[in-house]
Amino acid sequence: MKKLIALLLVLMLLLTGCGGAPEEESAAVGEYVEGESQTQVEGDLPEKVEGFGTGTTQTPDTPTEETPSDDTPSKETPDTPTEETPSEQETPKEEKPTEEPVEDPEVKYDAANKLKIISYNIRYTDDPGGNSIDERAPRLKAVIDKYDPDLVGFQEATPRWITHIYNDYGDEYEIRYKYRSTSNSESTPLMWRKDKFELEDEGYFWLSETPEEESKGWGASLWRICYWVKLKIKATGKTVLFFNTHFDGPKEHHIGASELIIQRAKKLGGFTKYAVFLTGDFNMTPWSPGYGAMVSGGEFSDVNEDLNQDKSTTTDGYNETDGTSGHIIDFTFYSPAQATPLVYKVLNEQVNGGYVSDHRGLYTEVAVL
Numbered sequence: 001m002k003k004l005i006a007l008l009l010v011l012m013l014l015l016t017g018c019g020g021a022p023e024e025e026s027a028a029v030g031e032y033v034e035g036e037s038q039t040q041v042e043g044d045l046p047e048k049v050e051g052f053g054t055g056t057t058q059t060p061d062t063p064t065e066e067t068p069s070d071d072t073p074s075k076e077t078p079d080t081p082t083e084e085t086p087s088e089q090e091t092p093k094e095e096k097p098t099e100e101p102v103e104d105p106e107v108k109y110d111a112a113n114k115l116k117i118i119s120y121n122i123r124y125t126d127d128p129g130g131n132s133i134d135e136r137a138p139r140l141k142a143v144i145d146k147y148d149p150d151l152v153g154f155q156e157a158t159p160r161w162i163t164h165i166y167n168d169y170g171d172e173y174e175i176r177y178k179y180r181s182t183s184n185s186e187s188t189p190l191m192w193r194k195d196k197f198e199l200e201d202e203g204y205f206w207l208s209e210t211p212e213e214e215s216k217g218w219g220a221s222l223w224r225i226c227y228w229v230k231l232k233i234k235a236t237g238k239t240v241l242f243f244n245t246h247f248d249g250p251k252e253h254h255i256g257a258s259e260l261i262i263q264r265a266k267k268l269g270g271f272t273k274y275a276v277f278l279t280g281d282f283n284m285t286p287w288s289p290g291y292g293a294m295v296s297g298g299e300f301s302d303v304n305e306d307l308n309q310d311k312s313t314t315t316d317g318y319n320e321t322d323g324t325s326g327h328i329i330d331f332t333f334y335s336p337a338q339a340t341p342l343v344y345k346v347l348n349e350q351v352n353g354g355y356v357s358d359h360r361g362l363y364t365e366v367a368v369l
Contacts, residue, residue: 109369113369117151117153117364117365118153120361122136122161131318138351139355143361151190151242151279153190154191156246174197176190177189177190180224184223196235197232197233199230200239201230204226204228206225206226207260217253219250224245225245225246228265233368243261243265275366276338277332277366278333282330284329286328302331304331311323314326315327318355332364339367339368344363345364347363
């Protein structure tokens with residue numbers, strides 16, 4: 001009996017030992033397999049993913065999907081220059097209009113607005129050596145016919161000259177003048193082509209502190225007068241102001257007369273609404289204070305100064321053709337804001353061996369803008 005009980009105890013011990021061993025082994029395998037599976041997952045999944053081609057589970061596909069979003073101009077800072085580049089390319093297009101005003105004057109105006117102007121001091125008296133008024137008047141007509149001006153300003157026109165002027169030019173030109181005093185019949189006549197212009201207004205004033213009455217001004221020894229007309233160019237409808245005058249000698253007179261003419265032109269709408277042209281014998285040089293008063297404010301500019309700066313003198317006493325004696329005292333001024341100069345020429349030619357005057361005439365072409 002005792003042997004039987006001992007045998008049963010041995011059998012129970014043996015059964016208990018076999019049950020514990022499998023649990024530990026199972027646990028050890030589990031840990032290994034877990035680690036092995038992790039190793040395999042880290043190594044195998046990419047191969048499987050690449051084989052499947054499913055972007056939703058691929059880690060490498062994430063940057064690939066983000067790349068298009070990186071290329072979106074609205075999100076990416078690097079795209080800002082790309083967006084600015086078109087605006088930078090458009091900048092030259094915006095700058096082109098600033099280049100357009102820099103054109104040849106021929107492009108800026110209608111041909112009908114080109115004006116040919118002559119200024120001529122025709123010498124008030126008879127001079128010896130074949131230079132009487134009656135002898136010189138045909139020479140003047142030859143020059144006028146040659147250049148066919150639209151506007152003409154004469155200085156020192158006495159009654160005998162006025163007779164020649166009306167006889168020679170009255171058919172084609174309108175003529176206006178006013179003698180500078182009751183005791184001194186000298187004038188500064190204006191002429192303009194009848195077929196080109198329509199007269200809108202006209203007037204005259206004395207170069208003095210009291211311009212509305214016959215008077216001398218700023219130390220002048222003689223009465224000095226300025227005649228003006230307001231003309232409409234028929235072909236274009238544009239209006240211009242044309243002044244013609246003759247200054248006295250003192251510097252104070254030059255300054256005062258220059259300022260007065262500018263003031264009068266402004267009152268008539270010149271320099272803003274209308275182009276202004278001024279011709280005359282000014283008895284002052286380009287370096288004189290009076291010349292400075294005429295051009296320093298910018299209302300007027302000198303055609304010669306703005307073009308070729310011709311140093312040919314405008315008076316030489318019938319002596320020379322090369323313009324090396326005498327002085328430049330005759331000018332054609334214009335308003336640069338409304339006009340542009342095209343041509344300047346000193347008329348020093350002889351006609352049949354004789355001169356028109358002891359002065360040289362001025363021929364200019366200007367364009368009304």
